Each structure stands twice: as structure tokens, then as C-alpha cells.
Amino acid sequence: MNKIIFECVCKEKYNLISTYKNNIIVNICFKCHSFFTKKKNFLNSSLKIKKFNKKYEFFFSK
Numbered sequence: 563m564n565k566i567i568f569e570c571v572c573k574e575k576y577n578l579i580s581t582y583k584n585n586i587i588v589n590i591c592f593k594c595h596s597f598f599t600k601k602k603n604f605l606n607s608s609l610k611i612k613k614f615n616k617k618y619e620f621f622f623s624k
């Protein structure tokens with residue numbers, strides 16, 4: 563396991579323990595993601611959250 567930094571383009575940073583070896587830069591994080599989803603309709607946002615979780619879940623596994 564490695565200590566990495568999960569960094570968003572909104573400048574939010576998260577320290578993570580991950581099997582992933584390099585720091586990760588994403589276009590959207592949990593913080594600005596929730597900000598986004600509040601603006602969208604519920605069905606749309608829940609779908610996006612699922613996609614988002616799917617996309618990043620391996621970073622947070624274990």
C-alpha cells in the first residue's frame with residue numbers, strides 16, 4: 563500500500579492509502595461533486611454518483 567495524494571482541479575486534496583502508486587489528479591472530487599449534483603436533478607445525479615463511485619472505487623478499496 564502506498565500513501566498518495568488524490569488531488570482535484572478545484573485544489574482539494576485528499577491523502578489516501580492506496581494500491582495505486584502515483585498521485586491522482588481528477589477533474590472532480592467528492593467536494594465539488596456534491597456541489598454539482600445539488601444543481602442537477604435527482605435521477606441524473608444519482609446516476610452520476612454511481613458512475614463516479616464506479617470509476618474511483620478501486621482507489622479507495624482496502
Ligand SMILES: [Zn+2]
Pocket residue numbers: 570571572573574589590591592593594595
Ligand atoms: Zn473538487
